[in-house]
Amino acid sequence: MSGFKSSRQLVREAAPMLFLIILSVLIVLASPGFFSGSTILVVLADAVVLFTLAAGLSFVILLGSIDLSVPAVASLGGVIVAMTIPTLGFAAYPAAIAAGALAGLMSGMVHVHLRVPSFIATLATGGVVTGLALFLSGSQTVTIEAAHRSVLTPVISSTWGIPNIIIVGTVICLLGIYIQRYTKFGRAIRAIGAGESAVRASGIHVENSKLLAFVIAAAFAAAGGALLAARMTSGNPAGAEQLLLPAIAAVLVGGTAITGGTGGVAHTVIGTLIVIVMRIGMTFMGVDAFAQQILFGSVLICAIALTLNRDLLQVVK
Numbered sequence: 001m002s003g004f005k006s007s008r009q010l011v012r013e014a015a016p017m018l019f020l021i022i023l024s025v026l027i028v029l030a031s032p033g034f035f036s037g038s039t040i041l042v043v044l045a046d047a048v049v050l051f052t053l054a055a056g057l058s059f060v061i062l063l064g065s066i067d068l069s070v071p072a073v074a075s076l077g078g079v080i081v082a083m084t085i086p087t088l089g090f091a092a093y094p095a096a097i098a099a100g101a102l103a104g105l106m107s108g109m110v111h112v113h114l115r116v117p118s119f120i121a122t123l124a125t126g127g128v129v130t131g132l133a134l135f136l137s138g139s140q141t142v143t144i145e146a147a148h149r150s151v152l153t154p155v156i157s158s159t160w161g162i163p164n165i166i167i168v169g170t171v172i173c174l175l176g177i178y179i180q181r182y183t184k185f186g187r188a189i190r191a192i193g194a195g196e197s198a199v200r201a202s203g204i205h206v207e208n209s210k211l212l213a214f215v216i217a218a219a220f221a222a223a224g225g226a227l228l229a230a231r232m233t234s235g236n237p238a239g240a241e242q243l244l245l246p247a248i249a250a251v252l253v254g255g256t257a258i259t260g261g262t263g264g265v266a267h268t269v270i271g272t273l274i275v276i277v278m279r280i281g282m283t284f285m286g287v288d289a290f291a292q293q294i295l296f297g298s299v300l301i302c303a304i305a306l307t308l309n310r311d312l313l314q315v316v317k
Contacts, residue, residue, distance in 0.1 A: 016274065017270055020270055030284075052172050055173065061256050064260025065213075068119065074225030075241065080235070081235055096222050106125050112207045136237075149233060155230035156231060188206075195261070224240070251267075252271065
């Protein structure tokens with residue numbers, strides 16, 4: 001019996017990678033020019049902003065919670081970068097990430113100390129952050145003037161033919177994997193997602209771990225917003241609004257269970273590639289925009305159904 005469970009778990013963990021391979025083969029068969037070297041670089045470069053948001057979100061979903069403020073925090077990060085580059089220069093990036101971390105701290109405190117469900121806590125925080133971004137920007141896109149765009153060079157230029165944003169994304173990926181796999185905090189949030197009561201009994205401070213998870217998720221989101229602003233040479237107070245569903249999908253399709261406890265940042269790498277390849281591939285193949293939404297939603301439903309840990313659900317509401 002245990003052997004059967006191990007095999008089933010193995011198949012479940014390998015499913016996202018197998019799906020990515022099958023998806024890639026189908027797209028190559030339908031459109032042979034899709035996987036040229038230049039197209040692969042475009043796909044990877046386009047994936048970095050979404051991956052940065054999804055990587056941070058992975059920490060919260062590992063808890064079995066959700067963070068709906070991610071796109072709002074990313075938009076705020078982009079606005080702050082665009083507004084502060086003329087005065088702060090390169091320090092604009094850490095300033096945006098720090099602002100995002102504060103937003104995450106607010107979400108975490110509402111969720112942990114006021115015991116408000118994460119769905120509502122982050123939805124409300126997202127509203128506050130969106131209002132702040134609109135206020136700071138005057139409800140307008142903030143353009144980064146040409147005289148200050150040298151600060152964007154580390155993000156938008158290339159090194160040895162590889163877009164720098166891919167290198168930045170790799171660093172973010174390694175940082176996320178390190179935090180999740182090799183720190184006490186990373187191991188704690190996985191354990192909390194698998195069984196919070198047992199973790200409490202073992203003496204781990206669950207509340208602090210939850211707070212830190214929301215702070216990290218928001219800091220990653222703000223970093224993603226900063227990267228988006230650098231690529232667009234502007235900060236839009238609503239520029240990342242459309243990234244909420246893709247970010248959640250990237251985490252879940254990659255194999256992180258929405259009930260928490262399994263998955264992580266490495267899985268989100270595969271999930272992000274699946275989302276990006278699906279979107280770009282379907283566009284290459286000329287799939288209608290409405291059909292894309294249907295297929296995208298169907299894959300998301302399948303991913304949730306396959307990764308859901310039903311042992312943690314007493315009642316489905």
